[in-house]
Amino acid sequence: MDLFDRQLIFVVGKGGVGKTTVACSLALAAGRAGKKVLLCEVDGLSRAAQLLGVDAAEPGRAGRMVDGVSVMGIEGSAALAEYLGMVVPVRRFLQAVTQSELYQYFVAAASGLKELMTIGKIWYEAQRTDERGGGRQWDVVIVDAPATGHGLQYLRMPSAARDAFGAGLVRREAEKVVALLSDPKRTAIHLVTTAEEMPVNETVTMARRVREELRMPLGALFVNRLHTEQFRPADIDALLAAARSSRQRDTKLLLSEVASRAAEESGWTRLNKRYLRELERDVPIPRVELPFVFSEEFGRQQLLELVDQIEAAE
Ligand SMILES: Nc1ncnc2c1ncn2[C@@H]1O[C@H](COP(=O)(O)OP(=O)(O)OP(=O)(O)O)[C@@H](O)[C@H]1O
Ligand SMILES: [Mg+2]
Numbered sequence: 001m002d003l004f005d006r007q008l009i010f011v012v013g014k015g016g017v018g019k020t021t022v023a024c025s026l027a028l029a030a031g032r033a034g035k036k037v038l039l040c041e042v043d044g045l046s047r048a049a050q051l052l053g054v055d056a057a058e059p060g061r062a063g064r065m066v067d068g069v070s071v072m073g074i075e076g077s078a079a080l081a082e083y084l085g086m087v088v089p090v091r092r093f094l095q096a097v098t099q100s101e102l103y104q105y106f107v108a109a110a111s112g113l114k115e116l117m118t119i120g121k122i123w124y125e126a127q128r129t130d131e132r133g134g135g136r137q138w139d140v141v142i143v144d145a146p147a148t149g150h151g152l153q154y155l156r157m158p159s160a161a162r163d164a165f166g167a168g169l170v171r172r173e174a175e176k177v178v179a180l181l182s183d184p185k186r187t188a189i190h191l192v193t194t195a196e197e198m199p200v201n202e203t204v205t206m207a208r209r210v211r212e213e214l215r216m217p218l219g220a221l222f223v224n225r226l227h228t229e230q231f232r233p234a235d236i237d238a239l240l241a242a243a244r245s246s247r248q249r250d251t252k253l254l255l256s257e258v259a260s261r262a263a264e265e266s267g268w269t270r271l272n273k274r275y276l277r278e279l280e281r282d283v284p285i286p287r288v289e290l291p292f293v294f295s296e297e298f299g300r301q302q303l304l305e306l307v308d309q310i311e312a313a314e
Contacts, residue, residue: 001286003220003314004030004037006188008126008141008180010155011222012210013192014202015147018224020044021298022192022290023144024051025306029314031068032307035139038062038125039071042118042146042154046073053300060121070138072125076114079121116157116174123158123177152206155181155189155214181216188219191283195223195275204282218285223276225292227268236262288313 004026011023020041027039041048046056049063049071057063059078062070081098128137145151158181162174181187189210193203203221210216231239236259243255279287290309293302 001220001288001313003190003288003310004033004035004140004142006140006219007136007186008122008143009187009219010143010145010151010189011192012145012151012189012206013147013222014199017192017194017199018222018290019147019192020047020051020144021303021306022190022222022224023142024048025290025303025310026190027069027142028052028067028303028307029310030140030142032311033314035068036065036137037069038138038141039069040074040122040125040141040143041071042074042143042151043076044073044144044146046071048144049073051298051300051303074118074121076118079117080114083117083120112157112160115154116161119154119157119177119181120173123180126180152209152214155210155216159214181214184217187217189216190219190222191285192222192224193279194225195272195279197275200275200278203279207283207285220286220288221279221283222288222290223279224290226272226276226289227265227292229266229269231262231266233266236266 009026011019011026013019023039023041027037030037039048039052049056052066052069052071054063054066054069054071056071056073059073059075060082062072064070084098122141122143125138126141129135130137145154158174158177162171162178165171165174191203191207191210193199207218207221210218239255239259239262243252243259246252246255276289288310290306293305295302
């Protein structure tokens with residue numbers, strides 16, 4: 001399905017639907033396919049590094065590569081300081097600038113600037129050549145974007161900057177970033193959702209905005225945490241009847257507990273099916289369906305189950 005055959009991939013979606021989980025699974029699948037992957041976590045809490053079981057490096061630096069994947073936390077003000085470091089080569093002078101109160105005030109006030117620098121940093125990593133002057137440093141850069149509204153705001157920054165600056169350095173830099181972001185051969189915006197009302201509504205709006213407002217290439221739609229009916233309705237009725245007629249208290253409790261969990265699962269499955277149909281109709285792009293993985297804690301083992309699914313879809 002061509003899920004990670006791009007230079008730059010953004011993973012966007014409503015809060016809590018599984019963006020970090022999907023971004024990590026994609027990164028591992030791409031790593032297994034032999035790619036050098038950089039997974040960028042924007043303003044995150046190093047949850048990606050944690051999930052992959054690697055140490056988080058300081059913001060703006062790539063951590064040690066494990067299984068083909070390196071994780072980098074990207075933070076707006078660190079990216080800005082790094083950029084200034086490139087254009088203002090005298091380190092002592094630069095330190096005086098970044099530590100000044102005026103600068104701190106400026107960065108806090110101009111929040112769009114931090115977002116612009118974040119995207120700039122991502123662009124820099126995506127086209128960076130390796131130090132030995134060979135090919136690109138990374139085959140693919142995967143970005144775990146912040147929750148929806150904010151995530152799209154980052155993507156809008158380069159064209160906003162291009163339009164705001166008539167000529168000169170900023171405009172030229174912004175144009176290069178826009179060119180990469182809007183090129184379907186090099187970039188894909190993957191959407192993540194669960195098959196429930198609110199996330200689906202938000203996903204429909206988001207898909208439209210990516211296409212019509214941002215004019216960026218949509219990739220695939222990942223529908224996460226899908227439930228599967230384990231018992232037929234007749235089986236659930238039989239369980240309930242058995243619970244009612246049982247004379248043993250423990251057995252009664254156990255049977256009715258199983259019956260109610262099974263009924264709950266069936267309910268979720270029906271709901272998921274209904275919203276899958278809506279997605280099919282309203283967001284007609286390639287779809288990857290990922291199961292709800294049941295476990296006490298979602299860790300590497302659970303992640304690997306999703307990696308298998310992604311490999312099968314790819
Ligand atoms: N397929 C799955 N099966 C079971 N649990 C899942 C699955 N995918 C994600 N989860 C769980 O759902 C929760 C949210 O996932 P995740 O952190 O990836 O979402 P997110 O979209 O990145 O959230 P945020 O918007 O807060 O960054 C986590 O507890 C995660 O372990
Ligand atoms: Mg997240």
